[in-house]
């Protein structure tokens with residue numbers, strides 16, 4: 001039971017401090033209650049808390065301008081919602097409507113959310129099965145297997161949807177070759193390429209957006225989690241060309257509220273001003289070296305990009321999480337055997353070093 005938090009420190013009711021190594025599954029890139037975000041929320045709440053989407057508000061205009069200024073110039077259109085799964089739903093609808101094609105191709109092990117459309121793109125059987133039948137015309141291909149793309153992405157395909165780093169699926173980093181192949185095949189058959197950066201976006205992987213590592217620019221980009229520093233938000237970004245082909249309507253009552261937009265402006269300004277992507281790259285590289293140096297038969301592989309790291313074990317991860325919690329460190333899993341380390345990008349260096357030492361101790365000694 002957590003009652004209070006500050007930066008990367010979480011406190012229980014007894015006042016015991018825990019170091020956050022999970023950032024609430026990627027929401028907390030700026031840490032808990034980032035001061036600039038809190039100030040922006042307080043000011044905006046007193047000014048204009050909610051506004052129906054039929055009206056413009058200066059904060060929404062400013063937030064959209066700021067977000068687009070950080071993206072490649074091909075992007076020009078943003079649909080705002082309230083969560084990652086909604087951002088993905090919008091991407092699916094935009095792709096189907098703009099291409100007038102039915103098929104959505106996603107990757108095995110991928111995770112895209114839990115509403116029915118996003119769930120249909122999600123891979124894990126136990127998440128899907130209780131809710132079947134899901135949405136028709138979804139197919140899955142091997143992740144990091146470019147030749148699979150050739151056979152599945154075809155003239156009936158509206159969208160190829162990929163996470164540049166699979167987070168929930170076990171922390172698997174897409175190769176630049178795979179992302180380039182995805183770009184080539186979608187262009188050839190006239191399908192749209194979508195990158196789901198709900199978890200990897202906003203500095204997490206050492207770039208503001210993970211696709212910048214490979215330099216492959218998609219047609220659709222989904223963002224959420226830390227985009228507004230902890231306030232619910234989702235964004236589906238696309239090109240004016242795709243937007244011009246969209247037919248039909250899509251809408252979200254709370255999407256783009258002044259409160260979320262004000263928080264979003266503060267969050268984006270903080271990430272850029274404090275160079276948090278560069279920090280993620282540096283702390284992530286140190287951690288990869290440190291974790292790869294751990295001598296233990298229990299470790300199968302260490303992988304990751306920036307501060308999205310996975311330690312795959314040859315056994316279940318739950319006891320390691322419990323051992324870490326006992327030592328005052330809160331990490332999360334990615335599947336049953338992968339220890340996922342995604343701390344706030346603002347984690348103090350001494351807490352990060354102590355966290356990595358605790359991971360080593362928990363794995364080596366239990």
Ligand SMILES: Cc1ncc(COP(=O)(O)O)c(C=O)c1O
Pocket residue numbers: 025083084085086088111112113114163167168196197198199224225
């Ligand atoms: C890549 C990705 N897409 C979509 C989602 C769904 O986001 P939300 O839980 O905000 O609906 C997640 C959540 O973990 C995610 O990691």
